[in-house]
Amino acid sequence: MTRVHIVGAGIAGLSCAVRLAGRGRAVTLYEAAAQAGGRCRSYFDAKIGRTIDNGNHILLSANEAALSYLDEIGARHTLCVPPRAVFPFVDVRSGERWCMRPNAGPVPWWIFAPGRRAPGTRAGSYLAGLRLAFAGPDQTVADLLDPADPLWERFWEPLTVAALNTAPREASARLLWQVVKETFGRGEAACRPFIARGGLGASFVEPALELLGAAGAEVCFNQRLRAIDFEAERAAGLHFAERSVAVEPGEQVVIALPPAVAAALLPGLEAPADSRPIVNGHIRLPAPPRLAPGMSEDRPFLGLVGGAAQWLFLRGDVVSLTVSAAAELAERPSEEIAERFWADTAVALDLDPDQRPPIRIVKERRATFAQTPQALRRRAPARTKWRNLVLAGDWTDTGFPATIESAVRSGRAAAGIVTEI
Ligand SMILES: Cc1cc2nc3c(=O)[nH]c(=O)nc-3n(C[C@H](O)[C@H](O)[C@H](O)COP(=O)(O)OP(=O)(O)OC[C@H]3O[C@@H](n4cnc5c(N)ncnc54)[C@H](O)[C@@H]3O)c2cc1C
Structure with a gap:
């Protein structure tokens, strides 16, 4: 059976691997980091003593590919699923609260x-x-x-x-x-908002790795792809930091890497060049707080207006705040961001502003590509000029914003092309 080499174990690479393994293909997945998930991952943070996500992620019920990926890996039940689309907000300057109810x-x-x-x-x-x-x-x-x-x-x-x-x-x-x-x-x-109840790893990553393990797929961590050999219009070899892998005739390669990395490895590839940061803050409270008006167990988030943070999420005793398109904020010292996030949190959840707990600030500097009109023209199609090499990733030309939905669509599209080749 011919093998498919998939490089990059973010959601695009994972969804491609799951699809192909499910169809009985031999799959090897290579990942530079020591864990899978890429920009959608969980890890233990010693400062606050809790497992946190690199950043808060929301799915909407319209994200059909992302939800069907969760079905495929048996993880849809790990989402908080509110019965209706309700978006609670607070203006942290005035304390005014409201809910948007489409x-x-x-x-x-x-x-x-x-x-x-x-x-x-x-x-x-x-x-x-x-x-x-x-x-x-x-x-x-x-x-x-x-x-x-x-x-x-x-x-x-x-x-x-x-x-x-x-x-x-x-x-x-x-x-x-x-x-x-x-x-x-x-x-x-x-537009019902869905959130991973136990974190991104437990919903999007660990069940996929379990499924791949059960299907006999190889998953290799700490493997950074440094170069690709090309010969006669096909990829013929993959050079990782510490080993090289021959791509045998009939085998295929899926490159599921961020745009800058893919562009550096593939001669002549056009890809969006600029990215935009997302800043998150994770605060461990002494005890789970009371839910603010409009929040509920299955709707554990709040939109914030007029402060530093844009969204607040609650998981047990951990409050997480998010700022997207955060070019200016990401340049500020973490201590200053922590102060501003805590001021917002104290108003939003009605907590004592003088009792600030430990706060971890996470700056994801390349959270997504800058989704400007110019950059959209540089999204690459999945098929490349090399007949056994296919692209995946949220930045490829899926027609969707760079989100989990786009990553899954790209991974599945790559799996479809590989199956046809
Ligand atoms: C803070 C934050 C908040 C977000 N919020 C949302 C949200 O609310 N909703 C939503 O839908 N999306 C959200 N997103 C976007 C979403 O996380 C991404 O669209 C998605 O995870 C991208 O997946 P990917 O597989 O395309 O790329 P990546 O996750 O970047 O995967 C690429 C993988 O390749 C690996 N890699 C890199 N270089 C090499 C190399 N040379 N060799 C081998 N491996 C390599 C990386 O380590 C990574 O694991 C958010 C992203 C961030 C950062």
């Missing part, structure tokens, strides 16, 4: 119901989002929507940075429309 079905009557939309906003400001549907390829979100409108700060900006990890003044309006169409455009059943 309605069922594609006609968005919730925007006409003051109790369902953000306070101080008008239905017309939501309808202005339809302009995104007609966006030109070079237009940004800020070209089409008004930053002075009250809805900007309470909906359009948080949605853009959460979905595209790119500030609205440079984020592709077309890509945001793709998100709006697939989620809010299909009604509340498509």
Whole structure:
């Protein structure tokens, strides 16, 4: 049976490996780090004495490929699944709280119901989002929507940075429309927020590794790919830091690496060049706090407006805060970020601001590629000029923002091509 060599054990590489192993193919998965998961991983943090995620991740119910990957690895039950799409918010300057509640079905009557939309906003400001549907390829979100409108700060900006990890003044309006169409455009059943109850590792990574082990796939950690030999339009050898592997005739290679790494290994490959950071803070409280209004066991998160952090997540006694498109914040000292995150947390969860517990700040400097109109043109197709080498990764040309959904779609598309070759 011909082997498939998959390089990169992020979600793209894992989903490709799971698909191929499930079809009975011989698979070897190589990973530079000592663990799998890539930008979607959990690890033990000694400072706060808890297992944390590198960053908070949300799936939406519209993320069909990501959810079906969880079905494939038997892990869907590890998600918190709220019965309805409700998004609780707090403005940390005023303490004002509200919930956004999209309605069922594609006609968005919730925007006409003051109790369902953000306070101080008008239905017309939501309808202005339809302009995104007609966006030109070079237009940004800020070209089409008004930053002075009250809805900007309470909906359009948080949605853009959460979905595209790119500030609205440079984020592709077309890509945001793709998100709006697939989620809010299909009604509340498509925008229910799902969170990994026990962490990213337990939901997205460990069950996949177990399945691969049971299927006889080889998973090799601490294997950094340094070079690829090409001959006669095919990949013929993989050179890792400490060993080389021949790619025998009939064998295939899937490169499931971040864009900069793939571009350095594959001559002539165009890939998005710029990335944007996400900053997270993890705070271990002395005890699990009371849930804030609008939060629940199956909805353990809160949107924050007017402070430093954008989202707050709660898992037991650990509060985690997120800032996406965080170019400026990522340059600030961790201690200053910790102070600002704690101030937001104290308001959001009604805690004593003078009792600051230990806080771990995690700066993911290359969280995703910058999803600008220019960068979208550099997303590469899965097929390459080498007949036995296929690409995967959230940055490849899936048509979706660089998310778990895109990573899974790319991994599965690569598996499909490999099966055809
Ligand atoms: C903080 C943060 C928050 C996020 N929030 C969300 C969210 O809420 N929802 C969502 O859907 N998505 C979110 N994302 C995006 C999501 O995590 C990514 O889209 C997804 O994990 C990308 O998977 P991937 O397999 O394409 O890439 P990666 O995860 O980057 O996988 C590539 C793998 O290749 C390995 N590697 C690199 N170089 C080499 C080499 N030379 N040889 C061998 N191996 C190598 C890496 O170690 C890595 O394991 C977030 C990302 C971050 C960082």
